[in-house]
Amino acid sequence: MKLRALLTLPDSRLELVTGRDGLDRPVRWVVTTDLPQPGRYLRGGELVLSGLMWRSGPADSEAFVEELAKAGVSALAGGLARGALPDDLVAACRRHRMPLFSVPEDVAFATVTEEVVRHLSGARDLTAVLDRHRRLVAGAGEGAGLGAVLDLVTRDVGLRCWVLTPTGRVVAGPEPPPAGGELAHAFLTAPRLPHPHDGVTIFPVAAETVPRAADWFLAFEGDARDWPPEHRALAAELAAIVALERARLDDRLSVEGRLAQELVRLVVSAAGAGEIASRLALAGLDAGASFTAVAASGRPPLRPAEVRAVLGEAIPVPRPVVGLLEEEVIALVPVPETEKDVADRIQAALAALAPGFTDGGLAVGVSDVVAAGELRGAVEEARFARRLAAQRADPVCVVRHDELATHVLLLASVPDDVRDMFRVRLLDPLRTYDEVHNADLVRTLETFLQNSGSWTRCAERLHLHVNSVRYRIQRIEELTGRDLSRLEDRVDFFLALRLG
Incomplete structure (x- = not known):
């Protein structure tokens, strides 16, 4: 069928917003998605239906439409619970010559799908296909949750499947649940996905769009390498449905999510104790309890919303309050006695x-x-500790409050160029000497300081004679002009080693 035929469907009542010159494009199939980057699931010629859950601003509209255009999609049909389609989405469709239809708010996407598929196919099993599609959509969108979808996959295809988080928590699936922690580790460390592991095959939900630590994953019973092609297509379809359900369950727009956001902003703005206590009560927390504050930020490509999801999943206590302050995520964590x-x-x-x-x-x-x-x-303490953590190169770096009472705090406040100059002046003469003479002076210095200047303990740690240690320390003093019997010189060397 061609796009212009969509305007004649009686139950769908689609309205053309822009792209009249493209109405002769053919429609091969219809796909419902709210993934921000759905291109990998598209083959070209589709009518894409979207509830725009991926959109938070104009840049998202541009990226989404560009993805559809690159995939060869025939048209986009958008629907909102209320209001017209955003102007930036209309403008993006015009730029990429993507026909855009508006779906009336009282028309379900399942209705549009059924009408389009009825026109596209006259196969005898059309009723069964539509019934299955309708049940999938109903299971993901009407409160039945992912359990109904997974039950359907098990009943119709014979594949048991579970949805898990990267911490190993089972989101949905049949009983008994698998060993979540073991599967999560396999998901996080697999060189590529899908990945067979101990009788199951692990599939990502969002694939390459987000880091695995911020993704959910599917665990199918059996080895996918032995599957027929239609089972692999089912896995991709199920991943898209799980991604949609996860976005629907995001609590940022829920009452609880808004209360958490307001509470974090109140705390940061130094609101009165009474106001904070009342907001804690609204959030279901005891104002008489003890709390820990956690601050987190991500390095690109990790986005703040993904940091928020990771933090909310990883905090191992119930009911943390999680809010977002620009690029920083703040969690207020109740601490049991x-x-x-x-x-x-x-x-x-x-x-x-x-x-x-x-x-x-x-x-x-x-x-x-x-x-x-x-x-x-506590929030200020956590935010300062987070800034210290951001200076380190570890994939996940956690700085705890007790580090703020040590020399780490002083080192962090020194400008980078001063830190570099300090380290170079003290340690470069030793490193150069080690490279030329293979003398191991830097390790000797570090061991000497770790053992509080004890010649005997240092010699034992290095498996050297005490006289050899004395000779090396003397050479260190000659090269640097410092005296390691002086406390202030020992402190300088200790700090330089921590900077190095």
Whole structure:
């Protein structure tokens, strides 16, 4: 069928917004998606239906339409719960010569799909295909959740499947659940996906659009290498449905999400204790409890919304309040009285995700445990610790509150050029000497300081005679003009080594 035929469908009632000169384009199939980058699931000639859940600003409209144009899509049909289609989406469609239709708010995408497919196919099994598609859409969009979709896949195709998060939490799937932690580790560390592992095959949900540490994944029973092509196509279709459901479940626009955002902003703006206590109660938290503040930011390509998702998933205690301040994510974490070291648990949970950041990374600061009335100071402490973490190159770097009371805090406040000059002046003569003479002076110096200047313990650690250690220390002093019997010179060398 051609695009102009869409304007005659009685139940769909589509209206052309722009692209009249493209109405003779053929329509090969119809696809519903709210993925921000759906190109990998498209083959060309599709009518794409979208509820615009991927859009947060004009730049998103440009990127989405450009992706459709590159994939050879015939047209886009958009629908919103209320209001007209955004002007920036219309402009992007005009720039890329992409015909755009408007779907009335009282018309379901399933209705449009059924009418288009009825025109496209006269196959005898059309009723079964439409029924299956309708049940998939209903399962993902009407509150039945992913469980209904996975049950349908098991019943119709015979494939058991689970949806999991990168921490190993099972989102949906049949009983009994698999070993989530083991599968999550396999998902994060697999050299490529899909990946067979211990009787299941792991598929990404968002594929290459987000880092694995911020993605969900599918675990299908069996080895996908033995599947027929239609089963692989089913896996791709199911991944798209899971991505849509995950976006629908995003709490940023929910009442709880808005309350969390407002609470974080109140804390940062130094609101009164009474106002903060009332907002904590609205968020379902006890104002008499203790809290830890966590601040996090991502290195590109990790985006703030993905950092928020990672932090909300990784914090191993219930009901954290998570908000976004520009590019920084702030979490207020209630700490149970029985919790000994919540910072240690957060650090361990995030460290487990490190293999999933092949590009970019995560910088995290964790405050001390405080009362509700001290939350503003805790947030500032966490944000400063996060800035220290951002200076390090680790894929996931967590700086805890106790590091802020050490020399680390002083080093972080020194400009980079001063730090470099300080390190070079003290250590470069030793490194140059080591390269020429293979003398190991830098390691000797570090071991000497670690053992508080004890000749005997240093010699034992290095498996040297004490006289050899004395000779090396003397050579260090001659090359640098410093005296390692002086406390101030020992401190300078210690700091230079920490900077190096």
